[in-house]
Structures are given as structure tokens and as C-alpha cells.
Amino acid sequence: MKFNNDNEKQVFEKLKKALPGIIKEKCAGYDELYGYKLNSESLTPEEVEKYYDEKIADCLLYKLCKAYQFEYTTIVQNLVDILKWRKEFNPLSCAYKEVHNKELQNVGILTFDANGDANKKAVTWNLYGQLVKRKELFQDVNKFVRYRIGLMEKGLSLLDFTTEDNCYMTQVHDYKGVSVWRMDSDIKSCSKTVIGIFQKYYPELLYAKYFVNVPTVFGWVYDLIKKFVDESTRKKFVVLTDGKKLGQYLKDCPQEGYGGADKQNNLSKQNVTNVHPTEYGLYILQKQIIEDVD
Numbered sequence: 001m002k003f004n005n006d007n008e009k010q011v012f013e014k015l016k017k018a019l020p021g022i023i024k025e026k027c028a029g030y031d032e033l034y035g036y037k038l039n040s041e042s043l044t045p046e047e048v049e050k051y052y053d054e055k056i057a058d059c060l061l062y063k064l065c066k067a068y069q070f071e072y073t074t075i076v077q078n079l080v081d082i083l084k085w086r087k088e089f090n091p092l093s094c095a096y097k098e099v100h101n102k103e104l105q106n107v108g109i110l111t112f113d114a115n116g117d118a119n120k121k122a123v124t125w126n127l128y129g130q131l132v133k134r135k136e137l138f139q140d141v142n143k144f145v146r147y148r149i150g151l152m153e154k155g156l157s158l159l160d161f162t163t164e165d166n167c168y169m170t171q172v173h174d175y176k177g178v179s180v181w182r183m184d185s186d187i188k189s190c191s192k193t194v195i196g197i198f199q200k201y202y203p204e205l206l207y208a209k210y211f212v213n214v215p216t217v218f219g220w221v222y223d224l225i226k227k228f229v230d231e232s233t234r235k236k237f238v239v240l241t242d243g244k245k246l247g248q249y250l251k252d253c254p255q256e257g258y259g260g261a262d263k264q265n266n267l268s269k270q271n272v273t274n275v276h277p278t279e280y281g282l283y284i285l286q287k288q289i290i291e292d293v294d
């Protein structure tokens, strides 16, 4: 955590001190962010040992401070919105409990390259081009969104928030196969909803986003969609007509299809499938099962 001046440090410390009260009074006690416990108040030493990591909790609070330019009131308002949304939407369930449509699951890939460049180690791939003829998969916005948020949460589990070189994620959208295509209203609703959720509830997590195999004729789609995206996120976007150029940005991605250095593995062989909830994430999911039964 790097503070640029005393004011930033003071805002962080004020937030940390006020956190137990904010969580109790404004978030109905919900204190989980990306699987981690933010608050250690009223825990037994055993529970602290099992569920709470002060360094991670501090790094997450710092991320929020950074996301909202160390403006205390804005940080608190957004923190409350994020925790209330997580309590309600239950993104951990999307990632670790719910079963999603197989075709959707097949186009969502996670890769992790420990030797990758800073903040390009954990990469989420969305092979949306493969779904161009499967418009029915976008008809139920809620189902699609829950699948996509599940993938986002799994991707986050590959980050280490206490480091500087793996505390952001990179994403790739591969639009291979999208040739003759009109902006379908269901796809538009799904995209718009996901973009809105990412912007509001997942701040300061994206390092870069590559859109590959985008035919030049689809420049208008990019111009249309980017209107929903705020300026700071847009700056992280790179559009590549040729998928094989991706290797210039993600050096160890598969050579097959993407021009990277990995000649042996294709994307599905790089796919990380053994992602698990954190101890605290698991505790929350189990608690919900017990509450559901009751």
C-alpha cells in the first residue's frame, strides 16, 4: 500500500476505524468482499486465525480508497452499496454453488501464468464469438449474468491482493466467428447489465481488456458499447483485428490462435479448473445452506 500524502493515509485509517460500525449499521452485518472478511470485531482468536487476514483486508480497503480517489464519503457510500449488493446477489453462489449452462461454461476460461507480466498473470477469457448463433443463451439476462459474475469471482480468486504485480486481472474477449451480425437486443441487455455491475461493484480490479478477432466492420459495435463504459475503464481497452497479435501483449498465451509463446498448450489445456472458495467464502455459503433449510 502506497500513500501519496498524509491525507490519503488519514482517510484509510479513518475508514478502517469506522468499518465495524459501517458494517453493523449500514450493511446488516455483511462483511465479505471477494471471499475475504473485512472485519475482525467480535471474533474469537480461532475465528480470526481461520477467517480473517488483516493484510488482505487492509489491501482491499486501500483498493476502495484508491477507486474513489480517497474521498471518504464516496468510499463509504460505495462500500455500503457493494456489500449490500453482495449480500443480496450472492456472487459467491454464482461461482461455487450454482450450475450454469454448459455452453456458457465452455466459453469462459481462466488462465494463470505465474511468470506473466505484472497484473497479466490471472486472465479471464470470454470466447463470445462462439455464441454468435446461440442467441437463446442471452434470452434470460439473469441466468447469463449469474454465469458471468461466477466467472468473475473465480477469476478474482486467482489474485493476491497483498502483492503489487497480481492484484489486478486481465480479460480477453475473443469474437472469432462474428462475421455477419446485427446487434441483438438480448445480447445488448446482457452486455449492458454486466458492464453496469462490473463498474459499480467491482472497482479497481481490471488491468487490461483485449478484444481480439474483431472484424474491422465492427468498429461501430465498439463505438456503441464503449458509451456504457466510463473513461478510466475505456483506457484499458485494446482492440485487435488479428487474434494472433495478442501474444505481443500476453507473452505466454497459447501460440495456437493467439500468437503467444506457449507452443504446447492450447487455451483449453491452460484452463485453470481447480478454483475454490476461500475459508470465509465457504463459511458464508455453508451458513446460507443452513439458513435455507431452517
Ligand code: HEM
Residues within 6 Å of the ligand: 126, 128, 129, 131, 132, 148, 171, 173, 175, 178, 187, 190, 191, 192, 194, 195, 198, 209, 211, 214, 218, 219, 221, 222, 225, 226, 229, 233, 237, 239
Ligand atoms: C457475438 C457478439 C458479442 C457478444 C455475445 C458480446 C458479449 C459481451 C458481453 C456479455 C459483455 C459484458 C462484459 C463481459 O462479459 O466481460 C460485452 C462487453 C463489451 N463488448 Fe461485446 N459482445 C459481442 C460483440 C462485440 C463486438 C463485435 C465488439 C467490438 C469490439 C464488442 C465490444 C465490447 C466492449 C467494448 C465491451 C465492454 C467491456 C467492459 O466494459 O468490460 N462486443 N460484450
